[in-house]
Amino acid sequence: MLLRNPVNTSAGCRSKYSAKHASRSLTTQASQRPLYIPNKIDDPNYIRIFDTTLRDGEQSPGATMTSQEKLDVARQLSKLGVDIIEAGFPMSSPDDFEAVYAIAKEVGNDVHPDGYAPVICGLSRTKFQDLDRAWDAVKYAKYPRVHTFLATSEIHMKYKLKMTPQQVIDNAVAAVKHLRELGCNDIEFSPEDAGRSDPAFLYEVLGAVIQAGATTLNIPDTTGWNLPHEFGGLIEKLRKNTSGADKVIFSTHCQNDLGLATANSLAGALAGARQIECTINGIGERAGNASLEEIVMAIALRGDQQMNGLRTGIHPVHIYPTSKMVMDYSGMMVQPHKAIVGANAFAHESGIHQDGMLKNRNTYEIMTPESIGLSRNPEDAGIVLGKLSGRNALGSRLKSLGYDLSGEELDDVFKRFKALAEVKKGISDEDIVALMSDEVHQAQTVWELLDLQVVCGTMGMPTATLQMKGPDGITRMGVGVGTGPVDAAYKAVDSLVRVEADLIDYSVNSVSEGIEALATTRVVIKPAGRLSAVSEHASLGKVQRSFSGQGSHEDIVVASARAYTHALNKMIGWMSSRQSSPSSGSKTTSTTASSVTSTSVRNSSRSAPATVSGKAVAA
């Protein structure tokens, strides 16, 4: 239940959904928002953005939000600058009534310094009881609106409503008149399933509701059936043939069943619609609705050139924080390649694109991430290193990590980078640093893992027993008890090898498919202790020391133990070379390949969660 007098949050208050960057060029659009008059807009190029995330968006299966969450989203939509917030369907439940009511009272009266306050709208069937409830929920807003609808397609009238076309006209007109009698002067009417309705019948229904007092006519393509030219054509025909069309605003409401919701909405706007109904992240019934961020950015970026100067009052810099909030609250995560707000929308993985991005960001980005409120490290240009990356991208990342390489040196690291990227999906900075360490010291076999047996399950602590051949050629047996099977195996290795190491990174990839897939495990370790982590290299200067190891096996624990042993061997080899080098002096630890049995074991990161393809698992 919501408080009747919710605390008003100040516009300047920062939360985790606040935009970190301001976009100069794109925010100025919003400053000339025309004065709100329900049935007309003084600027012929101005498109009203009607956000229905809290109504149609909430109709996405599983996306219901609490009334408190709806209020938070409404506040955020007001920051974003949407013209109309459809806050819910008040008749649907007491909780939804309360949410719409609270949003109307608070957000609907939060007048911004430029005079803007969002219109707060509630949806209603044509039944008087619903209409009364909707009006009661919104009427305290500065600009209240009720949106009523009735289906007009043959199939809906006949099978769903069981009404004749004349009954549909009569009910629609009665609903609009009833709203007028209640004192509502901002009335939206939707002929549901207009996209599959007979246009001639639509002229009749729409003409009748205009006469009864409707101010906005919303044309829903309820089943996402229309193609862009078809939907644009429908808007054009309706504007031309409906009596009184010039006295109202036409609106689009496009569902996304064929993935055409954004294209259809823009086609509608080009044909004269001046309100677009959409949702954050495109959530909504079935395949969703037209996505607000796509529409707004298409108009912001191409409105001048391709849409005769169309514009909106949205502040794009709040798009990303709003998208994130809606994902968090609704539980509906967008796919990585979702336009504008997907995780990959500003990421570049292939070498040719990365090279272009490093030379000029306009080569592959049509907007900046900052313009939609997404912060990105300015140095990395969204570059994600992987199997398809090239030398320029790797060189640039190395540079940002402190290694200035070119020519043969870069070629060398690049070869090993490609080999690693074949088996590991995400290449982290730790991996790159380890590759550099690998270059300055290649592994030699000091300790060899011969056999490993792990006992684990829900009864008792996981225990590992193993056999390893040491630097002296003698085979020894080690035992370890750990929090998980991998931890136990590492403790067993430690019990024999006895060097101080911190585990920095652990990852597992399966390199073949199926239940018997081969697991490739990769670990990155560094010598424990501050001094031993850095040394000088003739051509590279100061080099951060870390050592990677890789191991493959059908058994993930064996693969992990092999990887760890491999990394330890590299580290031991490096330590012994430091000890024998006259320049290494006091920086080296006392541990060498020949003294490994006398040093104590410390591994501060061992209990940290390890990752399997990016997800946390107990090692």
Ligand SMILES: CC(=O)SCCNC(=O)CCNC(=O)[C@H](O)C(C)(C)COP(=O)(O)OP(=O)(O)OC[C@H]1O[C@@H](n2cnc3c(N)ncnc32)[C@H](O)[C@@H]1OP(=O)(O)O
């Ligand atoms: C295209 C759209 O997105 S439309 C909006 C869809 N959103 C929702 O439905 C969410 C909210 N809905 C609800 O909570 C419930 O459906 C309620 C409270 C509105 C109605 O619940 P109930 O009274 O139990 O009816 P129920 O949902 O089972 O059936 C809908 C009834 O409304 C009728 N109806 C459908 N649309 C309309 C309309 N626009 N105007 C009048 N009646 C309508 C149907 O014909 C059906 O009537 P019947 O009971 O005589 O057969």
Ligand SMILES: CC(C)C(=O)C(=O)O
């Ligand atoms: C209520 C109406 C506008 C709707 O959501 C639809 O037809 O898709």
Ligand SMILES: [Mg+2]
């Ligand atoms: Mg809809």
